[in-house]
Amino acid sequence: MATRISIDPVTRIEGHLRVDCEVDNGHVIKAWVSGQMWRGIELILKDRDPREAWLYTQRICGVCTTVHALASVRAVENALNMEIPLNAQYIRNIICAAHAIQDQIVHCYHLSVLDWVDVTSALKNNPRKAVALAQNTSSWHLNSTQEFQAVQDRLKSFVGTNQLGIFANGYWGHPAMTLSPEANLLAFAHYLQALEVQRKASMIISILGGKTPHIQNLAVGGVANAINPDSPATLTMERLQYVKTLIDELGDFVHNVYFADVCALGASYRDWTSYGAGVTNYLSVPEFPMDTKETQFAHPGGSILAGDMGRFQPIRSFQEEYFRKGVQESVKHSWYKGDWTRNPWEEDTEPHYTDFQEDGKYSWVKAPTFYGKQTQVGPLANILCMYAAGHAPTRKYTDKALAAISQSGIGALQSTMGRHVARGIRTAVMHETLQRQWQALMDNLAKGDTKTFNRPEFPKGEVRGAGLHEAPRGVLSHWVVIKNAKIHNYQAVVPSTWNSGPRNGQDSPGPYEASLVGTPVADPERPLEVLRTVHSFDPCLACAIHVLDKDAVEIVKVRAL
Numbered sequence: 001m002a003t004r005i006s007i008d009p010v011t012r013i014e015g016h017l018r019v020d021c022e023v024d025n026g027h028v029i030k031a032w033v034s035g036q037m038w039r040g041i042e043l044i045l046k047d048r049d050p051r052e053a054w055l056y057t058q059r060i061c062g063v064c065t066t067v068h069a070l071a072s073v074r075a076v077e078n079a080l081n082m083e084i085p086l087n088a089q090y091i092r093n094i095i096c097a098a099h100a101i102q103d104q105i106v107h108c109y110h111l112s113v114l115d116w117v118d119v120t121s122a123l124k125n126n127p128r129k130a131v132a133l134a135q136n137t138s139s140w141h142l143n144s145t146q147e148f149q150a151v152q153d154r155l156k157s158f159v160g161t162n163q164l165g166i167f168a169n170g171y172w173g174h175p176a177m178t179l180s181p182e183a184n185l186l187a188f189a190h191y192l193q194a195l196e197v198q199r200k201a202s203m204i205i206s207i208l209g210g211k212t213p214h215i216q217n218l219a220v221g222g223v224a225n226a227i228n229p230d231s232p233a234t235l236t237m238e239r240l241q242y243v244k245t246l247i248d249e250l251g252d253f254v255h256n257v258y259f260a261d262v263c264a265l266g267a268s269y270r271d272w273t274s275y276g277a278g279v280t281n282y283l284s285v286p287e288f289p290m291d292t293k294e295t296q297f298a299h300p301g302g303s304i305l306a307g308d309m310g311r312f313q314p315i316r317s318f319q320e321e322y323f324r325k326g327v328q329e330s331v332k333h334s335w336y337k338g339d340w341t342r343n344p345w346e347e348d349t350e351p352h353y354t355d356f357q358e359d360g361k362y363s364w365v366k367a368p369t370f371y372g373k374q375t376q377v378g379p380l381a382n383i384l385c386m387y388a389a390g391h392a393p394t395r396k397y398t399d400k401a402l403a404a405i406s407q408s409g410i411g412a413l414q415s416t417m418g419r420h421v422a423r424g425i426r427t428a429v430m431h432e433t434l435q436r437q438w439q440a441l442m443d444n445l446a447k448g449d450t451k452t453f454n455r456p457e458f459p460k461g462e463v464r465g466a467g468l469h470e471a472p473r474g475v476l477s478h479w480v481v482i483k484n485a486k487i488h489n490y491q492a493v494v495p496s497t498w499n500s501g502p503r504n505g506q507d508s509p510g511p512y513e514a515s516l517v518g519t520p521v522a523d524p525e526r527p528l529e530v531l532r533t534v535h536s537f538d539p540c541l542a543c544a545i546h547v548l549d550k551d552a553v554e555i556v557k558v559r560a561l
Contacts, residue, residue, distance in 0.1 A: 047486050075466060090438075110195070122155055138256040178269070254427055270405060290440070294318045298433055377473070379422045
C-alpha cells in the first residue's frame with residue numbers, strides 16, 4: 001500500500017513550496033509540486049512607464065534581483081529594437097557573471113550540501129585526516145590542520161550546548177548519508193569559508209551596480225555608470241582594478257574548492273547519477289552579448305529534445321523567433337481563471353483559488369512548455385546545450401568533471417547529482433567569462449570609448465518585446481506589450497516556473513514532479529532523498545509566486561520576539 005508524504009514547506013529555498021509524494025515499495029511513484037503563494041507583479045506594472053519596470057521587477061525576489069532587472073530592461077529594449085553601447089554590455093555582463101557565481105556558491109554550500117553532509121559526523125574525525133583528503137583534490141590555502149581543528153572546535157561548541165542553531169533539524173545519521181567523517185569535516189569547513197567568499201562577488205556587484213541586492217545602475221538603453229578616469233565621483237580605473245582583484249580572489253575558491261568539491265561529492269555519491277532525470281527536454285538561451293545589436297554572444301544557447309545531444313537546436317540571438325514562438329504557459333492545473341495555454345504576450349493574470357485538487361488545480365505556479373513539451377531549465381540545461389554547441393570552456397570543465405564522477409559519459413549529468421555537478425561546471429566556466437568580460441571592458445575603454453547609454457524613443461501604437469537572460473537557475477524571460485508608451489501587459493516566465501510548474505495542458509508532470517518518480521526513500525518519516533532531488537534544482541519560489549492585496553487589507557501580522 002502506498003504511503004503519502006507531504007513536505008510543506010520545503011526549506012532551504014527562497015519562497016514557499018509544498019511537495020506531495022506517494023511512496024510504494026521504497027520508491028516515489030507519483031508526485032505533486034505546489035507553489036503556495038500568488039505572484040501579482042504583473043498587475044502592479046500595468047499602465048506604468050516601461051522605463052520604470054525594472055525597478056519593480058527586481059523586487060520579485062530578494063536574492064535574484066539583478067536577473068529580473070536585466071531581463072526587464074532587455075524586454076523594453078527588444079520591443080524598441082535598440083542598440084546598447086559596448087561599455088554598458090560589458091558592465092551588465094560583469095554584474096551578471098558575478099551574481100551567478102555568488103548565487104551558485106550559496107546554493108551549493110548553504111542550501112543543498114547539508115543534504116549530503118552529516119555535520120555531526122565531522123566530530124568523529126582527526127583534522128589531519130581531513131587535510132590529507134583535501135590535499136588530494138586542491139591547493140586551497142585554508143585546507144590546513146589549524147583551520148580544520150578550529151572548525152571542529154566551533155562545531156563542538158554547538159553540539160556541546162545542544163544548540164545546533166540552523167543545523168538543528170538536519171537528518172543526521174540518515175542511512176543515505178555515506179561520507180566519511182573526514183569528508184564531512186572538509187565539507188563543513190568549506191561551508192563556513194563560503195560564507196565569506198561569496199561576499200566578494202557581492203562587492204563586485206555593489207561597485208558597478210551601486211548596491212546589492214537591488215542594483216541601481218541599469219537604464220533602458222544602457223547603464224547609468226559614468227566613466228571618467230580623472231573623476232573620483234565616477235567609475236575610475238582604481239575601482240575597476242579593485243574589481244579585478246576580487247575576480248581573482250573568487251577564482252581561487254571557485255576552482256580549488258567549489259569545483260573540486262562537487263567532483264568529489266559526485267564520485268562519493270555516484271549512485272545518485274541514476275536518479276532524478278525526470279524531464280529530459282532542455283532549454284537555454286544565449287548570454288553575455290558582445291556587440292551593440294545583441295547578435296554575438298560569449299555563451300551559446302539552444303534546446304535539446306529527449307536528452308539527445310544530437311538533437312541540439314541553436315538559439316542565436318535575443319530576436320530568435322524559434323524561442324518566441326515556442327514558449328507557452330498553461331493554467332489547467334494552476335489557480336487562475338480558465339483552462340488556457342497561451343504565449344506570454346497573450347496571457348492574463350486572474351487568480352482563482354480552488355483549494356488543492358490532485359486532478360484539478362493545485363498550484364499558483366503556471367506550467368510553461370516549449371513547443372508543447374515540459375522542459376527543464378537551469379545549469380544542467382545550460383551546460384548540455386553549450387557542450388552540444390562546442391563551447392570550449394564548457395567542454396573542458398565538463399570532461400574533467402565526468403572523468404571524476406562517471407564512466408558512463410555525459411548522460412550521467414542527467415540526474416539529481418548531475419545537476420549539482422553541472423552547477424559546479426557552470427561556475428568554473430562563469431569565472432573565466434567574468435575575467436574575459438572585465439578585460440573586454442578595459443580594452444574598449446583603452447580605445448577612448450566611454451559611452452554607456454542610448455536614449456530610448458517610444459513610438460505611438462503597440463510594440464512587443466521579450467527580454468531573455470540565462471539566470472543562475474535557468475532561462476528567464478520577461479514579456480512586455482507596450483501601447484502608446486505605457487505597459488499594456490507584462491509577464492515574467494522564470495526558471496522556477498519552468499521547473500516547479502504543475503502538470504500542463506496535456507496533464508504531463510512538471511520537471512520537479514517527473515524527477516521525483518523513482519527516487520528511493522529509506523524512511524518516509526525522514527524523506528531526505530526527496531529533498532535531495534528538489535534541492536538539486538535550486539528552487540526559488542519567490543520568483544514564481546508572490547502575494548498582493550490590492551485593497552491594502554492586512555494579510556498577516558508578524559511579531560518579533
